[in-house]
Amino acid sequence: xxxxxIVFLLLSLMAVGSALMMxxxxxxxxxxxxxxxxxxxxxxHYILLNAxxxxxxxxxxxxxxxxxxxxxxxxxxxxxxxTEPIKNYRMQxxxxxxxxxxxxxxxxxxxxxxxxxxxxxxxxxxxxxKNLGMVLFKQYVLPFEISSVLFLSAMIGAVVIGRKExxxxxxxxx
Amino acid sequence: xxxxxxxxxLILEKLILIVVVxxxxxxxxxxxxxxxxxxxxxxQDRRGPNRAGPFGLLQPLADGLxxxxxxxxxxxxxxxxxxxxxxxxxxxxACMTSxxxxxxxxxxxxxxxxxxxxxxxxxxxxxxxxxVSLGVYGIMIGGWASNNKFSLMGGLRAASQIISYELAxxxxxxxxxxxxxxxxxxxxxxxxxxxxxxxxxxxxxFLIFLICSFAECNRTPFDLPEAENELIGGYHTEYSSMKxxxxxxxxxxxxxxxxVVMSTLFFGGYDIPFFDESVLSPNVAAIxxxxxxxxxxxxxxxxxxxxxxxxxxFRYDQLMHLGWRILIPLxxxxxxxxxxxxxYFN
Amino acid sequence: xxxxTNKAKAVDRSPMxxxxxxxxxxxxxxxxxxxxxxxxxxxxxxxxEKQRPFSPVFRGLQILNRDEEGRENCTAxxxxxxxxxxxxxxxxxxxxxxxxxxxxxxxKYAAKYEINMLRCIFCGLCEEACPKDAIYLSETFxxxxxxxxxxxxxxQELLIPHPKENxxxxxxxxxxxxxxxxxx
Numbered sequence: 001x002x003x004x005x006i007v008f009l010l011l012s013l014m015a016v017g018s019a020l021m022m023x024x025x026x027x028x029x030x031x032x033x034x035x036x037x038x039x040x041x042x043x044x045h046y047i048l049l050n051a052x053x054x055x056x057x058x059x060x061x062x063x064x065x066x067x068x069x070x071x072x073x074x075x076x077x078x079x080x081x082x083t084e085p086i087k088n089y090r091m092q093x094x095x096x097x098x099x100x101x102x103x104x105x106x107x108x109x110x111x112x113x114x115x116x117x118x119x120x121x122x123x124x125x126x127x128x129x130k131n132l133g134m135v136l137f138k139q140y141v142l143p144f145e146i147s148s149v150l151f152l153s154a155m156i157g158a159v160v161i162g163r164k165e166x167x168x169x170x171x172x173x174x
Numbered sequence: 175x176x177x178x179x180x181x182x183x184l185i186l187e188k189l190i191l192i193v194v195v196x197x198x199x200x201x202x203x204x205x206x207x208x209x210x211x212x213x214x215x216x217x218q219d220r221r222g223p224n225r226a227g228p229f230g231l232l233q234p235l236a237d238g239l240x241x242x243x244x245x246x247x248x249x250x251x252x253x254x255x256x257x258x259x260x261x262x263x264x265x266x267x268a269c270m271t272s273x274x275x276x277x278x279x280x281x282x283x284x285x286x287x288x289x290x291x292x293x294x295x296x297x298x299x300x301x302x303x304x305x306v307s308l309g310v311y312g313i314m315i316g317g318w319a320s321n322n323k324f325s326l327m328g329g330l331r332a333a334s335q336i337i338s339y340e341l342a343x344x345x346x347x348x349x350x351x352x353x354x355x356x357x358x359x360x361x362x363x364x365x366x367x368x369x370x371x372x373x374x375x376x377x378x379x380f381l382i383f384l385i386c387s388f389a390e391c392n393r394t395p396f397d398l399p400e401a402e403n404e405l406i407g408g409y410h411t412e413y414s415s416m417k418x419x420x421x422x423x424x425x426x427x428x429x430x431x432x433x434v435v436m437s438t439l440f441f442g443g444y445d446i447p448f449f450d451e452s453v454l455s456p457n458v459a460a461i462x463x464x465x466x467x468x469x470x471x472x473x474x475x476x477x478x479x480x481x482x483x484x485x486x487x488f489r490y491d492q493l494m495h496l497g498w499r500i501l502i503p504l505x506x507x508x509x510x511x512x513x514x515x516x517x518y519f520n
Numbered sequence: 521x522x523x524x525t526n527k528a529k530a531v532d533r534s535p536m537x538x539x540x541x542x543x544x545x546x547x548x549x550x551x552x553x554x555x556x557x558x559x560x561x562x563x564x565x566x567x568x569e570k571q572r573p574f575s576p577v578f579r580g581l582q583i584l585n586r587d588e589e590g591r592e593n594c595t596a597x598x599x600x601x602x603x604x605x606x607x608x609x610x611x612x613x614x615x616x617x618x619x620x621x622x623x624x625x626x627x628k629y630a631a632k633y634e635i636n637m638l639r640c641i642f643c644g645l646c647e648e649a650c651p652k653d654a655i656y657l658s659e660t661f662x663x664x665x666x667x668x669x670x671x672x673x674x675x676q677e678l679l680i681p682h683p684k685e686n687x688x689x690x691x692x693x694x695x696x697x698x699x700x701x702x703x704x
Contacts, residue, residue: 027253029256029318033256033315036311052295052296052297053296053297053300056297056300056301056303056304057300059304059307059308060300060303060304060307063304063307063308064304064307064308064310064340065307065337065340068307068310068311068314068333068336068337069333069337071311071314071318071333072314072330072333072334075314075318075326075329075330076330128296129296129297129357216557216558217554217555217557217558218557219557219560219561219562219563219564220562220564221562221564221566224566480551480554480555481551483554484547484550484551484553484554485547485550485551
């Protein structure tokens with residue numbers, strides 16, 4: 001039981017615990033805050049894997065930007081526990097089905113996993129910025145670019161939705 | 175990050191360094207509050223605080239003491255834990271940034287080579303960026319937990335402002351990183367010691383970075399989260415006593431740290447201009463380096479205050495217009511131009 | 521509409537040029553202005569240590585005067601009370617008894633003389649109304665207090681110090697106002 005194992009266990013406990021708390025907590029703002037803690041735990045795992053770049057990018061992008069937006073929206077919506085509508089039977093069934101499928105998939109994947117290929121902590125340079133850049137821009141350049149196009153289209157979509165309604169033109173010919 | 179191989183003396187050395195750096199930045203921030211009042215006074219033909227101690231030098235202590243003795247009020251309907259967490263987070267994130275800043279070169283301490291940087295991580299500047307982006311949580315959580323519409327508005331304004339300006343800041347940083355080719359702050363300083371300062375290569379990038387750091391620190395002209403005449407006090411309307419003090423104080427720490435970061439990134443950090451440090455013994459060079467960094471930092475802090483007492487606050491739409499429609503395109507252009515330049519010259 | 525004076529200036533609403541849109545030159549200009557104020561003389565004075573001289577026409581707290589031998593001038597004629605627009609002055613007269621000649625200058629004197637400083641507007645009409653040069657407004661103002669009743673000044677508080685027993689305080693209390701009154 002060396003120190004990195006202890007840290008790993010602590011971080012995992014934190015990640016799983018916070019994730020559970022995120023689902024359990026009634027207040028959506030608290031859920032968002034627990035989710036931020038999950039991201040921190042995951043960043044800790046990245047650091048254990050010697051991938052500081054991934055860790056810090058995870059914090060900047062997810063904890064620093066996306067979750068701020070989540071929090072922003074949740075705070076503005078003013079959701080209270082008593083205003084939450086009671087979900088009907090059908091919705092609950094669908095929820096159980098999708099959740100169960102996800103669980104099944106996870107179990108299957110972990111069963112099939114090759115235990116010999118577990119990642120070693122403190123070793124490997126895959127997460128360092130230089131190696132990551134090389135892999136991303138040489139080996140996986142096409143998927144990378146495609147995903148960036150995806151983001152661009154999402155952005156344009158957001159702009160289109162968010163644009164102010166033009167005042168209706170009286171003359172349709174112009 | 176090889177946790178198992180760290181020896182005790184290194185831990186001790188780093189602990190001492192952490193204590194020194196954090197307390198030094200606290201003291202500097204403390205006196206920045208004093209300097210703010212003094213600079214404001216001088217710019218407005220007044221005298222400023224001059225009663226507590228000689229030249230009013232004990233004023234920050236008096237202010238702090240006053241805050242401690244103030245009644246502490248926690249709103250009844252707020253979430254108490256989050257209400258306390260808000261200022262704590264603001265303070266924590268403000269202090270955390272100082273970890274990766276190279277305060278000086280190494281010093282020889284009884285034969286031990288002590289680096290004057292808490293952690294020389296290979297992602298230094300990204301770490302600063304990450305911690306700064308977390309700084310908004312303190313404000314948002316505090317604003318929401320206050321259960322007050324003005325506080326909430328302040329928190330939301332802070333969030334949207336910081337996210338908007340973070341983009342331009344990040345892009346202007348990317349242009350800088352293209353030139354330096356490293357993310358480590360220490361290496362950046364070493365590069366600048368050899369050649370020109372980065373401001374020579376990146377004047378536009380520096381300007382964007384400067385404006386964005388004003389916005390990130392919630393300083394005038396971007397102090398919309400706490401705009402008194404619109405939002406009473408913004409996110410800290412409901413705060414009193416030392417919790418309010420923490421919010422105000424973290425703003426000053428942020429100001430100090432961003433001044434240090436700007437000096438490090440663009441103005442050579444602990445590099446003394448027009449002077450070759452290698453002729454001096456390492457200890458003297460280190461101390462002079464710290465002095466040089468502090469001088470640059472103080473100039474930036476003065477700039478922060480100078481701007482605050484000159485330029486009026488932006489309107490909210492002007493703020494967003496500046497962030498999204500001027501700074502981001504400008505930063506993108508700067509990035510493209512820098513990329514082209516790097517390709518051409520290498 | 522023609523203008524009466526040539527002071528009116530038309531607002532320039534022409535669109536901003538590129539340099540103006542950059543704002544930076546304007547900001548730099550503004551910052552130079554604030555910077556230049558660092559070197560300007562500061563009008564503030566360090567108050568309790570340094571005090572500004574009062575203006576010669578300053579009207580402060582009332583003082584009941586004595587003559588050179590220390591006798592009270594006031595005869596309780598009531599003209600000041602009548603003149604007072606704020607009705608701040610009340611008094612009671614009394615007859616001078618034999619043996620009190622060193623205390624009061626004339627046969628009648630004010631046994632009680634009160635000015636409510638919360639009502640007083642320091643207009644100086646009492647000073648102008650007084651035929652005996654018995655009351656004048658000094659160059660001090662009423663100090664703050666915690667109770668309203670403390671602002672009703674009685675005769676002892678209003679009287680000028682005795683010129684023979686305490687000549688320094690008398691001269692100090694006399695100030696510039698008294699000189700002006702005697703020169704008239």
